Amino acid sequence: MADTTREAARPVPPAAPAGPKRAAPAPRGPRLSRRLTPWLFLVAPLALLLTFTYAPIANMIAYSFTDWDGVSPELSYTGTGNYTELLTRSELFEVFLVSGYYLVASVVQIVLALYFATVLSFDVRFRHFFKGVLFFPYLINGVAIGFVFLYFFQDGGTLDSVLGLFGADTDHAWLGTPFSANTSLAGVSVWRYLGLNFVLFLGAIQSIPGELYEAAEIDGASRWHQFRHIIAPGIKPVLSLSVILSVSGSLSVFEIPYIMTGGATGTETFVIQTVKLAFQFNKTGLASAAAVVLLLIVLAVTWVQRRIVPDEKVDLV
Amino acid sequence: MNRRKALAGSIAVLALLASACTGTGGSAKGADAKAPDDPSAVKGSITVLTHRTDLVQDGTMEKYAAEFNRTHPGVKVEFDALTDYEGEVKIRMNTENYGDVLMIPAVIEKKDYPRFFASLGSEAERAARYRFTDYATVDGKVYGQSPIGVVPGFLYNKKVWSEAGVTDWPTTPAEFLDDLRAIRSKTDAVPYYTNFKDMWPLTQWTNVNGSVGCDTGATTALAEGDPWAEGADLRVGDTLLHDIVRGGLAEKDPTTTNWEASKPKLAKGEIATMWLGSWAVVQMRAAAEQAGTDPADIAFMPFPARKDGAFCAVTSPDYQQAVNVHSDHKEAARAWIDWFTDKSGYAAANLALSPLKDAPLPDVLKPYEERGVKLIDLDDTKGGEVKTIDNQSEVGIYKPDYRQELVDLARGAREGGLDDFFDDLGERWAEARDSLGS
Numbered sequence: 135m136a137d138t139t140r141e142a143a144r145p146v147p148p149a150a151p152a153g154p155k156r157a158a159p160a161p162r163g164p165r166l167s168r169r170l171t172p173w174l175f176l177v178a179p180l181a182l183l184l185t186f187t188y189a190p191i192a193n194m195i196a197y198s199f200t201d202w203d204g205v206s207p208e209l210s211y212t213g214t215g216n217y218t219e220l221l222t223r224s225e226l227f228e229v230f231l232v233s234g235y236y237l238v239a240s241v242v243q244i245v246l247a248l249y250f251a252t253v254l255s256f257d258v259r260f261r262h263f264f265k266g267v268l269f270f271p272y273l274i275n276g277v278a279i280g281f282v283f284l285y286f287f288q289d290g291g292t293l294d295s296v297l298g299l300f301g302a303d304t305d306h307a308w309l310g311t312p313f314s315a316n317t318s319l320a321g322v323s324v325w326r327y328l329g330l331n332f333v334l335f336l337g338a339i340q341s342i343p344g345e346l347y348e349a350a351e352i353d354g355a356s357r358w359h360q361f362r363h364i365i366a367p368g369i370k371p372v373l374s375l376s377v378i379l380s381v382s383g384s385l386s387v388f389e390i391p392y393i394m395t396g397g398a399t400g401t402e403t404f405v406i407q408t409v410k411l412a413f414q415f416n417k418t419g420l421a422s423a424a425a426v427v428l429l430l431i432v433l434a435v436t437w438v439q440r441r442i443v444p445d446e447k448v449d450l451v
Numbered sequence: 452m453n454r455r456k457a458l459a460g461s462i463a464v465l466a467l468l469a470s471a472c473t474g475t476g477g478s479a480k481g482a483d484a485k486a487p488d489d490p491s492a493v494k495g496s497i498t499v500l501t502h503r504t505d506l507v508q509d510g511t512m513e514k515y516a517a518e519f520n521r522t523h524p525g526v527k528v529e530f531d532a533l534t535d536y537e538g539e540v541k542i543r544m545n546t547e548n549y550g551d552v553l554m555i556p557a558v559i560e561k562k563d564y565p566r567f568f569a570s571l572g573s574e575a576e577r578a579a580r581y582r583f584t585d586y587a588t589v590d591g592k593v594y595g596q597s598p599i600g601v602v603p604g605f606l607y608n609k610k611v612w613s614e615a616g617v618t619d620w621p622t623t624p625a626e627f628l629d630d631l632r633a634i635r636s637k638t639d640a641v642p643y644y645t646n647f648k649d650m651w652p653l654t655q656w657t658n659v660n661g662s663v664g665c666d667t668g669a670t671t672a673l674a675e676g677d678p679w680a681e682g683a684d685l686r687v688g689d690t691l692l693h694d695i696v697r698g699g700l701a702e703k704d705p706t707t708t709n710w711e712a713s714k715p716k717l718a719k720g721e722i723a724t725m726w727l728g729s730w731a732v733v734q735m736r737a738a739a740e741q742a743g744t745d746p747a748d749i750a751f752m753p754f755p756a757r758k759d760g761a762f763c764a765v766t767s768p769d770y771q772q773a774v775n776v777h778s779d780h781k782e783a784a785r786a787w788i789d790w791f792t793d794k795s796g797y798a799a800a801n802l803a804l805s806p807l808k809d810a811p812l813p814d815v816l817k818p819y820e821e822r823g824v825k826l827i828d829l830d831d832t833k834g835g836e837v838k839t840i841d842n843q844s845e846v847g848i849y850k851p852d853y854r855q856e857l858v859d860l861a862r863g864a865r866e867g868g869l870d871d872f873f874d875d876l877g878e879r880w881a882e883a884r885d886s887l888g889s
Contacts, residue, residue: 307704399865
């Protein structure tokens with residue numbers, strides 16, 4: 135890599151003025167342009183990153199100190215007023231209880247994904263087919279999933295008729311009560327994101343050298359022993375990444391409940407609540423503050439997790 | 452570590468920069484959109500933003516434009532149909548580029564109208580000719596005109612109701628509930644359909660306001676009193692909705708309802724009743740035609756309450772059309788609004804109330820006329836205040852949430868009693884009003 139950059143940089147040297155440092159001794163020219171080259175390659179992605187990630191965040195932080203309603207040309211600076219309001223209204227944080235459902239669901243999701251990834255990394259019949267089946271839901275657009283599952287959970291819909299085939303009681307409003315609705319929605323979320331976890335795990339497992347299994351088998355290790363002592367430690371970094379992602383994901387669940395129930399019947403999550411504050415009650419300032427608070431919470435949770443489970447170098451051999 | 456600090460620093464700088472340019476420069480305040488003296492001489496190309504995606508797609512709006520061009524040959528009209536009208540326009544209005552003619556989104560506060568829209572004239576002059584002028588009046592000047600007026604009411608399937616043995620309109624909520632019970636026991640139809648999942652149909656219940664007490668000052672009462680006080684209009688309406696659901700007279704699983712699917716269901720008599728507005732009659736009749744049932748079965752009745760022996764129905768405007776204050780072709784834009792309101796026949800095509808005061812009632816409302824239903828225009832001077840209180844309190848009488856909670860409460864998916872629920876709403880309402888007053 136380094137060689138090619140030097141090659142690319144060579145045509146530029148002393149002849150072309152390399153910025154204001156023209157007067158610098160001859161060797162500095164190529165060195166400077168060599169240092170500049172990677173930045174040149176980075177200009178486009180950095181510009182995109184700044185424009186579409188950091189500038190909006192900066193804007194949002196700025197709004198969180200105002201009473202802006204989202205459209206009025208007039209806005210006034212309210213200092214930390216929005217943050218005080220947020221922190222003194224405890225009912226705004228009650229919605230985090232809903233995240234509990236998704237947290238439990240993500241445990242199920244990780245265990246399932248780990249199980250499937252382990253099984254399918256060995257030689258199983260139709261393994262590629264099953265890999266496809268498991269990963270497929272992740273490729274579907276979230277909005278489509280929301281609509282499909284609305285029909286699925288409908289009174290007398292797919293789920294009811296399938297249960298009916300087994301003679302089970304089919305008269306159930308799946309999204310009818312807070313418990314049932316949240317469980318159903320969390321189930322959809324497991325269905326959707328299982329594939330992503332699965333692929334991550336599968337990739338990690340396959341990077342473990344095959345000789346290890348052979349050696350283990352010769353030593354008389356069962357499949358469980360192989361999992362316990364080879365696979366689990368081998369994919370630890372990916373595992374801890376998945377846990378972090380699913381915890382922060384559980385705190386900021388949005389699209390599935392928003393599309394399917396709009397937050398009705400006790401399925402409102404913190405992000406849905408923020409969206410409603412901003413676009414329904416026109417409290418953009420307060421909503422921005424809520425978004426900042428969520429960001430801080432997610433950062434804090436991640437930091438705590440990293441503290442508890444530090445990132446270690448994996449060394450199997 | 453160093454690099455991280457630099458990054459944090461640059462974010463801080465960006466934040467400062469961003470805060471410096473958040474204030475949009477909409478300082479053009481108080482322009483007028485005058486009606487052109489000579490329609491054939493107006494020139495310019497105008498863009499009309501509309502929420503009627505259906506009419507743009509099926510070419511109806513193009514036909515209106517062609518008709519308009521007969522008298523205004525110099526104006527080129529283009530339409531921009533937005534599916535999520537409110538959401539998209541709200542964002543576009545942070546710039547100067549939001550069409551030449553647009554519907555005033557609900558999010559714009561009344562006091563900001565002069566910043567965003569050009570005035571169509573003084574209220575004194577317009578009120579003589581048009582309905583609903585005070586909904587868009589700021590300091591005596593009118594900024595928007597609704598092309599149609601609607602009347603809230605229950606859409607019902609006449610056949611189903613008569614099968615249940617009900618032919619006369621119920622006159623009290625209790626009678627209405629009895630009738631729904633009769634429908635439940637004597638027919639297969641769902642007596643009442645909430646359309647819970649699609650949310651906005653639930654907001655229609657706020658239009659009960661005014662129908663119960665037959666008071667043109669009902670909106671002012673919202674701003675000054677407790678909307679959920681004993682006997683207040685909203686309490687009467689919300690109690691009826693609660694009792695319908697509590698009594699098992701609504702659909703079994705409200706959480707997976709479907710608005711589009713509900714139309715043919717009403718037409719076929721699988722649903723007996725829905726609380727909407729007169730605007731829905733056309734859609735339901737179209738659904739009946741598609742389903743092969745008789746469109747004449749779709750009928751319309753007022754809220755079951757009478758004052759001095761007469762039913763009352765409140766007329767209210769749809770979206771108000773307005774001229775963008777930054778438009779380069781304000782005369783052409785104004786000409787379009789005037790033509791669309793007065794001459795297009797849009798109101799008649801939608802079986803809606805014409806915004807012209809002297810126009811006859813549409814056919815849908817003929818039964819209203821025959822039975823002496825009083826149509827009242829609410830005084831909207833405090834309308835802006837009501838919206839501000841509504842947002843500040845996060846109650847949302849124009850939003851679906853609290854009625855979804857009400858339905859959940861009624862069907863036992865949420866704990867608590869109805870009285871406590873109303874008390875809580877009233878308290879939040881009063882608190883918000885006090886905080887705004889101070």
